[in-house]
Amino acid sequence: MAWEEELFALLDDLEQQAEALYDAERGAELADRSRSEYQQVTLASRLMATVGDEVVLDVRGVGAVNGTLERVGTGWCLVSGTGQDWIVPLAALVGVRGASERSSPEVAWSPVARLGLGSALRRLAEAGERCVLHLVDGKALDATVRRVGADFVEARVGEEGRAVLVPYDGLAAVQSR
Structure with a gap:
């Protein structure tokens, strides 16, 4: 495998990891927002x-x-x-x-x-x-x-x-x- 392919594979892997971290943080943020908004329900x-x-x-x-x-x-x-x-x-x-x-x-x-x-x-x-x-x-x-x-x-x-x-x-x- 050429060094360019390894570099692109590494960058793809880093991008997927960053996306997974973002999704995890976003999910927690949405859950927290949902709980805080529910306090408005009577x-x-x-x-x-x-x-x-x-x-x-x-x-x-x-x-x-x-x-x-x-x-x-x-x-x-x-x-x-x-x-x-x-x-x-x-x-x-x-x-x-x-x-x-x-x-x-x-x-x-x-x-x-x-x-x-x-x-x-x-x-x-x-x-x-x-x-x-x-x-x-x-x-x-x-x-x-x-x-x-x-x-x-x-x-x-x-x-x-x-x-x-x-x-x-x-x-x-x-x-x-």
Whole structure:
């Protein structure tokens, strides 16, 4: 083999080694970037990508809620189960099974999806239908939602219709009757 061929073989070998090192560094950089970008993904964005799918929500004070994820809003979601609907504040979730691997960033959400928990509860108040307010401590109140404040819901409970104020932080889920 002529010295020129050996030199070109050596240069080819060095080029391949440099390319392999670049690929290894690039792979590590991409993996690191992917991990750092994932910290921007919210639970709500993962749930938004799951709308229309069957899920199991583990809810503080309630347990498992099964059904089709119908809607996600700012701080809450709506699940339709067998014969009943559930409004669940995201703060009351302990876990979610069946969520999509994808996410839908909040900038892509419709304006309706940006409505908060108060909007969903106001619709219940307007309907005037009885429901069950599940609290994070495990208690359940058979009630009618009357009015909705900035950070609480006012409901009428029991035969005498006494008023009870439930802060959003104490609300685990609202179940339709």
